[in-house]
């Protein structure tokens with residue numbers, strides 16, 4: 001009997017994680033004033049945003065996602081420099097897709113050795129040149145510091161698209177946007193206690209920029225979480241001290257070690273990531289964890305993964321209702337569209353046509 005339930009729940013839709021973004025439009029009352037301070041801002045860390053700014057960004061993202069054909073050119077005449085000095089499938093292409101969808105033009109650098117950096121040019125001088133050529137920069141660099149070295153001379157906004165092990169703020173925005181599309185009621189500050197969710201994160205926040213940024217953005221909405229369990233199979237685990245700030249924000253973080261099998265039937269969201277970038281290479285953590293068709297997920301649970309995937313996430317789950325990781329990657333385009341629109345001061349063009 002149990003086996004029948006198991007099979008039925010895993011064979012549901014062909015399109016996974018396709019919640020209607022319109023639910024967010026209904027849940028979040030529009031107030032564009034919260035987006036105005038984003039004009040010309042650098043985006044460096046996930047905790048630079050307050051809840052209202054994020055919610056208004058998600059509302060704009062949901063507007064884009066609900067009406068993709070209605071907003072074709074708010075960035076017409078604007079130029080993006082897309083500088084990615086570390087491999088990327090999703091972040092680079094989704095930022096570029098977002099900018100193209102909004103009608104802007106792009107200059108892309110995928111190898112720093114094709115710039116004056118190879119001749120010893122400072123990042124500060126490169127930044128000064130970027131000021132002359134574009135309206136916004138998206139940077140992924142293996143070095144944490146590069147972002148800040150460029151920021152100091154830039155007069156156009158720079159967005160952190162992953163700086164070494166440090167942070168990946170727009171990934172975290174896309175992650176929680178996905179969670180809010182799945183359960184829009186989580187946005188409400190007066191959420192009843194019995195509707196708060198339990199999240200399990202397989203990952204190491206001390207070493208993974210996606211997990212660190214995710215916890216920062218969870219902290220902004222700590223009311224939505226009953227508990228956030230951290231799982232890993234490392235001997236030393238996560239540094240308790242580095243979790244202190246999250247705990248002080250009201251996030252109930254519990255270090256759960258390797259007790260994933262025991263807790264997974266109680267988890268509403270399972271987030272998994274196993275890669276940590278270390279300069280020009282990466283380390284893999286959590287090798288003992290594997291999500292597949294035999295994982296005893298709670299019914300209606302969702303699985304998130306920033307991707308790229310490795311062996312930890314079986315393709316068996318791709319065609320099950322647990323797969324929200326593809327929706328997560330798809331939604332990132334709309335979140336980035338919303339953010340880019342606000343940074344380069346073209347929000348007015350969008351709000352006017354709605």
Ligand code: CP
Nearest residue numbers: 088089090091306307
């Ligand atoms: N999520 C993410 O950062 O993926 P990429 O490395 O492909 O950009």
